[in-house]
Amino acid sequence: MSEKEPSICEEKNYNQLFRKFYEPVTKFIYYKCGDLQQAEDIVQNVFVKLWKLCATITFSKAKSYIYTASNNSFLNEVAHQKVVLKHQKTVSDHADYESPDFLIEIDEFREKLKTAISALAVKEREVFLLSRVENKTYKEIAEITGLTVKAIERRMSKALKELRALLGKEIKI
Amino acid sequence: MAENYDTDDTFLGRWIAGELSEQERIAFEKTKAYKQFNIINKEVQLLEGPNIDTEAALKAVKLKLKSKQKRTNVIKLWQSITVAAIIIISSGLFLNSSKTYTTAIGETQNITLADGSIVNLNANSSITLKRFFWNNDRQLNLTGEAYFTVTKGNDFIVNTSKGIVKVLGTQFNIKDRSFFELKCYKGKVSFNKLDDLTKTFILTKGMQVNISDSKINEGIFEEQAPKWKQGVSSFKAQPFSIVLEELSNYYSVTFETSSINTNRLFTGNFSHKNLDTALKTTLVPMGITYKKSSNENIIMLQNK
Numbered sequence: 001m002s003e004k005e006p007s008i009c010e011e012k013n014y015n016q017l018f019r020k021f022y023e024p025v026t027k028f029i030y031y032k033c034g035d036l037q038q039a040e041d042i043v044q045n046v047f048v049k050l051w052k053l054c055a056t057i058t059f060s061k062a063k064s065y066i067y068t069a070s071n072n073s074f075l076n077e078v079a080h081q082k083v084v085l086k087h088q089k090t091v092s093d094h095a096d097y098e099s100p101d102f103l104i105e106i107d108e109f110r111e112k113l114k115t116a117i118s119a120l121a122v123k124e125r126e127v128f129l130l131s132r133v134e135n136k137t138y139k140e141i142a143e144i145t146g147l148t149v150k151a152i153e154r155r156m157s158k159a160l161k162e163l164r165a166l167l168g169k170e171i172k173i
Numbered sequence: 174m175a176e177n178y179d180t181d182d183t184f185l186g187r188w189i190a191g192e193l194s195e196q197e198r199i200a201f202e203k204t205k206a207y208k209q210f211n212i213i214n215k216e217v218q219l220l221e222g223p224n225i226d227t228e229a230a231l232k233a234v235k236l237k238l239k240s241k242q243k244r245t246n247v248i249k250l251w252q253s254i255t256v257a258a259i260i261i262i263s264s265g266l267f268l269n270s271s272k273t274y275t276t277a278i279g280e281t282q283n284i285t286l287a288d289g290s291i292v293n294l295n296a297n298s299s300i301t302l303k304r305f306f307w308n309n310d311r312q313l314n315l316t317g318e319a320y321f322t323v324t325k326g327n328d329f330i331v332n333t334s335k336g337i338v339k340v341l342g343t344q345f346n347i348k349d350r351s352f353f354e355l356k357c358y359k360g361k362v363s364f365n366k367l368d369d370l371t372k373t374f375i376l377t378k379g380m381q382v383n384i385s386d387s388k389i390n391e392g393i394f395e396e397q398a399p400k401w402k403q404g405v406s407s408f409k410a411q412p413f414s415i416v417l418e419e420l421s422n423y424y425s426v427t428f429e430t431s432s433i434n435t436n437r438l439f440t441g442n443f444s445h446k447n448l449d450t451a452l453k454t455t456l457v458p459m460g461i462t463y464k465k466s467s468n469e470n471i472i473m474l475q476n477k
Contacts, residue, residue: 018231026230027222036223040230047234113216131189132217138190153186157178160185163213164206171209 009054031129116166128159275299293320297422318348336366346399353384404445
């Protein structure tokens with residue numbers, strides 16, 4: 001253990017980790033399980049454990065511990081539900097598409113898009129949402145999920161193809 | 174013609190990340206599918222994840238830690254410290270603790286020690302030894318009288334009020350009352366008087382030392398085993414006070430001696446089985462009469 005690293009046992013360092021990682025980890029778990037309450041419970045319990053183990057986990061290892069432990073508890077919980085996404089409140093109804101005419105009723109399309117995303121397989125959905133909604137780079141996603149960048153590119157491609165298969169008809173060209 | 178996005182399973186992923194080559198990108202943007210992918214991609218990026226209140230969650234976690242973990246941790250910590258301390262102290266006390274064997278007046282006891290050595294403890298006597306690790310440290314304290322049959326091994330040490338008896342493997346008797354007497358029945362023992370530890374007396378079979386008036390007397394004896402083991406006390410020219418003291422070790426009586434001379438010497442025996450017989454065999458030859466008190470505990474002695 002390096003002496004220079006801040007100790008997680010110190011409350012201010014622990015709080016810092018919490019504020020930094022609680023939200024992204026909870027979203028990560030949420031994109032897998034689709035139940036925000038469950039995701040929050042999982043991640044909060046991981047942080048409770050982190051406090052208990054504060055002496056054995058170094059500050060730099062905390063991130064990977066939090067993600068791995070959360071993922072493991074998620075895998076241990078059976079009930080997976082549909083991911084429910086919502087639109088940003090700031091969304092403009094007149095998004096600038098090259099050909100707005102291609103779209104039928106935009107609200108209808110958006111509802112269908114959300115349903116289609118929920119229907120994706122978990123392993124594609126988590127990667128896809130981390131990239132598209134959380135704006136994480138493939139490298140960051142690779143770190144979180146333990147996948148290779150190549151595998152993430154494949155999952156992204158597959159997710160896009162499935163979405164197009166489900167929604168392509170709605171987009172008239 | 175199959176398009177890149179169909180044949181290359183990382184193609185769309187690389188497109189999203191902006192990692193297509195210029196050539197790939199231009200070709201892709203010309204396809205019909207591109208427009209659909211592009212709209213899907215743009216629309217997807219307008220979505221947002223759940224709202225998460227990190228501060229509320231932090232409070233919730235702190236509460237969980239405080240109400241459940243922290244307190245129980247503290248309790249557990251104290252509990253385990255207490256338990257550990259109790260275990261350490263008590264096991265220390267226990268391992269270091271002594272065991273005492275005591276005989277009452279008129280009672281004898283045979284004690285076999287961990288190494289197989291035997292202690293025959295005479296009446297009104299006691300030995301104290303460590304409860305554990307006897308074989309590493311064969312050492313005991315004696316008050317009163319005992320006959321030892323020691324198995325071979327490390328030094329076997331008997332601490333008495335008058336001196337230290339050390340043996341290797343032998344049979345001997347120690348009498349440590351107001352009169353000290355050590356008799357060696359077999360093997361070899363050494364004796365160091367407490368107030369003069371530099372001088373060592375070595376005794377072999379048939380040799381004895383006794384201390385009277387803090388002077389050591391060496392001598393010899395003939396019997397094969399101490400008389401007391403056969404229920405008899407035997408005296409050879411010993412002050413009568415010693416005889417009376419010996420009587421009180423086998424019978425719970427005290428003697429009122431103010432009217433007799435207890436320094437006179439006595440030679441003879443008495444039995445441990447019957448008080449009246451014992452009194453007659455000791456008192457008659459000395460010309461002393463006796464009267465018992467009403468509760469038979471005090472015996473008044475008078476010259477005839």
